[in-house]
Amino acid sequence: MTDKGTLFFKNKPVIKSAFTIVGPKESQSELGKFFDICLKDDRYGESSYEKAECKMLTMSMKRLIERQKLKDSDVDAIISGDLLNQIISASFSARDFETPFLGVYNACASICEALTLGATLIDGNYAKNTVCSAVSHFATAERQYRYPLELGAIRPAQAQWTVTGAGSYLVSEHLSGYPVISSATIGRVIDFGITDVNNMGAAMAPAACSTITRHLRATNTTTSDYDLIVTGDLGALGSRLLKELAKKQGLDLEPNHVDCGELIYNIDEDEFQGGSGAGCSSVVFASYLYPMLKSKKIKKLLLVATGALLSTLSSQQGESIPGVAHAITVECSND
Amino acid sequence: MTDKGTLFFKNKPVIKSAFTIVGPKESQSELGKFFDICLKDDRYGESSYEKAECKMLTMSMKRLIERQKLKDSDVDAIISGDLLNQIISASFSARDFETPFLGVYNACASICEALTLGATLIDGNYAKNTVCSAVSHFATAERQYRYPLELGAIRPAQAQWTVTGAGSYLVSEHLSGYPVISSATIGRVIDFGITDVNNMGAAMAPAACSTITRHLRATNTTTSDYDLIVTGDLGALGSRLLKELAKKQGLDLEPNHVDCGELIYNIDEDEFQGGSGAGCSSVVFASYLYPMLKSKKIKKLLLVATGALLSTLSSQQGESIPGVAHAITVECSND
Secondary structure (H helix, E strand, O other), rough: OOOOOOOOOOOOOEEEEEEEEEEEHHHHHOOOOHHEOOOOOOOOOOOOOOHHHHHHHHHHHHHHHHOOOOOHHHEEEEEEEEHHHHHHHHHHOOOOOOOOOOEEEOOOOHHHHHHHHHHHHHHOOOOOOEEEEEEEEEHHHHHHHOOOOHOOOOOOOOOOOEEEEEEEEEEOOOOOOOEEHHHHHOOOOOOOOOOOOOHHHHHHHHHHHHHHHHHHHHOOHHHOOOOOOOOOOOOOOHHHHHHHHHOOOOOOOOOOOOEHHOOOOOOOOOOOOOOEEEHHHHHHHHHHHHHHHHHOOOOOOEEEEEOOOOOHHHHOOOOOOEEEEEEEEEEEOOO | OOOOOOEEOOOOOEEEEEEEEOOHHHHOOOHHOOEEEEOOOOOOOOOHHHHHHHHHHHHHHHHHHHHOOOOOOOOOEEEEEOOHHHHHHHHHHOOOOOOOEEOEOOOOOHHHHHHHHHHHHOOOOOOOEEEEEEEEHHHHHHHHHHOOHOOOOOOOOHHHHHOOEEEEEEEEOOOOOOEEEEEEEEEEEEEOOOOOOOOHHHHHHHHHHHHHHHHHEEEEEEHHHHHHEEEEEOOOHHHHHHHHHHHHHHOOOOOOOOOOOOHHHOOOOOOOOOEEEEHHHHHHHHHHHHHHHHHHHHHHEEEEEEEEEOOOHHHHOOOOOEEEEEEEEOOHHHO
């Protein structure tokens, strides 16, 4: 049986540029110096956190497009997602552009879904430029999924901290010198029966393991072919679980695995297990890892954004939390 | 300026099969005899309407795949969406399949987004079979967007009735004799400032007009080149608005426009303006229009699924309701 769902991009679509905007907490982390815009006010001058989240996404896409001296009518499609009900951040952002819009939702795996679809449109000659983006905001996620901040609820030890950040990418036709998206594996939905809504890392680790295993097999590569294998937001606990699960499959992820959720915060206070959210892998890859590929400090990287599939209602109705993970290989251009 | 966002499918991907499941009310409409499964119980034997919605989607995809004598591991990707927060129906359905999953959300335009992406994956030789699907349920939509049914709230005259139904499509490599998806136009997000959450037709009509105009221009066709121009769920009022808007653009839609929301119900009781929901265009096209293309009763059709982009929170925060519409041309195979 050949495994389905791995796409090979022969025409070498590139990530031509990336742009990030983050909140005050993210600005103060060790990655702080890599972000394009660091907000001092996590309301971004808006009357609600939801409007601030939308504005972060809009501005990250506008600045990305402007920096490339493009107009929004030059972009074939915006492919974007977020965590809010009915992905209102992505939807409302898109109305500020003269650009066709595809809304995606695979929770925190949305950025790799967007990049996969963007690369597909470019590689198949359906488009010349696509903007792929994702956003999340700590305050909107807490209000929607858990409790409004005003309630001062205590966070359990296994909890993660939703990243306030927007990351946008311009995926374009091949151009020498830019990092190439060479292949992608679309994730399966994997359910290990986790029901703890504060333990997303455990819910997503099996999906990450499944997608990494499938991607390596389909592309005929091993873990050592990659400088880094980067998961989205498993956090410290989820990353440990992933490495254990991978070990059982005969894969040693110890030498080159990093997790964006572990990278983004100095884990010394309330975020406990590290960062999470649709913006987590999106801003960490865009600001910190993508430039390493561009400058050829690293040559090949597997980005595996991870998502937990649930709603408040599904948890109230006793459903477990399945996970999904999408992977893309990004490598230095050879030409 | 060339208009972006229209995709041409040179390899003629086909819709090989379709499968529909609908609720009791839809079963009793004039289209009732065309649906594959008509439920007598809109809970489908489940403990909640949300679980029933998920089961409808799952069963429609399972039966679709079985009917083609495929296994779910033969399918390259499920591309699916629904209206519930975090698209839990699509997400939870996908865990019952060994198939990679891409979650999409563009409200009631999701089925055309899914079909566009499915056709792209097939046309570009990234996949051989994709399942594209969408679902909605009257009771879950009322509970989430308006009031739980138990409250017995009065519905205003401009309201529509969310279709209880799941429609799934198998989009595959070209095969002689099957209807071909020949092109698609990705919609822009258009906001006319409508704020009445009971008047989705008005919110979506400008987006439908924009997408139809763009699609005709990009494909160098006129309205008379299509046997039917089919909108998703504008309803009676929205359809009138669309025709007025189109007239101002010099387009006469009177002769060949139909709306799935107007087709699905005998408009004689509570549904007022007709059907709506992600399942509306999905089940009407799959059950009633697709067979007409297959039997060559009609030759060429433009399907324009329409979506209203809002959440309860966005409306509470005073946001207007932008719309989006995606269009696909489906035509009889010439070979």
